Amino acid sequence: MSLPTEPGKSEAAYLALKHAVIEQALTPGTKLPEDQLATHLHVSRTLVREALARLAAEGLVEAGRKRTATVAQPSRAEAQSVFEARACLEREVVRRVIAHWTPAMGAALEGHVRSEEEAARAQPPAVCARLAGEFHIRLAQMAGNPVIERYVSELVSRCSLILAIYGHPHSSQCGIDEHKTLIEAFRRGDEKTAVRLMDSHLCSVQERALAPEKKPLAQDLGSILGRYAAGRPAAAKRPRAA
The missing domain is CATH 1.10.10.10 (Winged helix-like DNA-binding domain superfamily/Winged helix DNA-binding domain)
Incomplete structure (x- = not known):
């Protein structure tokens, strides 16, 4: 070898x-x-x-x-800026994913959610949190724009770092349920609902991320x-x- x-x-x-x-x-x-x-x-x-x-x-x-x-x-001010930028980019990701949607994309996302569910049963919370972030990176890959994919990947990683400083523990089941609901909206081609769900999902992540400092x-x-x-x-x- x-x-x-x-x-x-x-x-x-x-x-x-x-x-x-x-x-x-x-x-x-x-x-x-x-x-x-x-x-x-x-x-x-x-x-x-x-x-x-x-x-x-x-x-x-x-x-x-x-x-x-x-x-x-990162400071709290930097953290706020990171989440604002991520929310803007992920709205565009949602729109592009719906525009390019195929059944294979749904199968891939569901496979990733199954990995999240398996990790929730057997892996430490930090691994579950990383997999939750990788769901968003997968979505960015499906958006069909390498620049968007690059910046979403970076912002997801920086959000994980922010959670390590200020955040509450990752809630695996909440994230999994929200990811499943997003997939359902993608399948229906319901852009308005999908954007609203993504905003709500990221808002909940931000609320956990900006908890009192540890x-x-x-x-x-x-x-x-x-x-x-x-x-x-x-x-x-x-x-x-x-």
């Missing part, structure tokens, strides 16, 4: 760090020393630096030339990244484009 290529290693390091942040294993403010990350992720410091640069561009990491990178800590717990990079460097569990598969 051939050894992983450098691009493969780079992507693996990036995904390991990204999912550790999104699943709130690495909490906001956690320092991310390049040498330690390279050791725990079994890659070079160059690849770690590339992964951190990607995460910084997505707003998940704060990096500087003369200081150690840290998991980002103090971050001390982090141990070795124990956290050991779980992510070894590969992602079946429930954590990356969403595919429809």
Whole structure:
């Protein structure tokens, strides 16, 4: 069996760090020393630096030339702006998905909701929250606009980070029920209802995200990244484009 290529290693390091942040294993403010990350992720410091640069561009990491990178800590004002931008984009996603709707899209979304239901029974809340966000990324992929897909994916990730700072625990069943109701509206081609449902859904996420601030717990990079460097569990598969 051939050894992983450098691009493969780079992507693996990036995904390991990204999912550790999104699943709130690495909490906001956690320092991310390049040498330690390279050791725990079994890659070079160059690849770690590339992964951190990607995460910084997505707003998940704060990096500087003369200081150690840290998991980002967006302010409440920044959080408000993120949710406002996400709501605007996801309204357009809803309109475009309805315009391009096919039965295969419904089957793909229902399959993802089944993964959410399985995770709700067996996985930690942070994994359920990540899968809930990936439902929206799937929708953005179906919208047929790569730029919209890119920015929705980034905003969903940043919302996960905001939830880690300010939020209440993820309510799996509420999110699952709301996703099912959205799919029903898509099937009917009911754009007005689907937009209203999406606004209501995102409003409830925002209300949870902007709860009173929590103090971050001390982090141990070795124990956290050991779980992510070894590969992602079946429930954590990356969403595919429809």
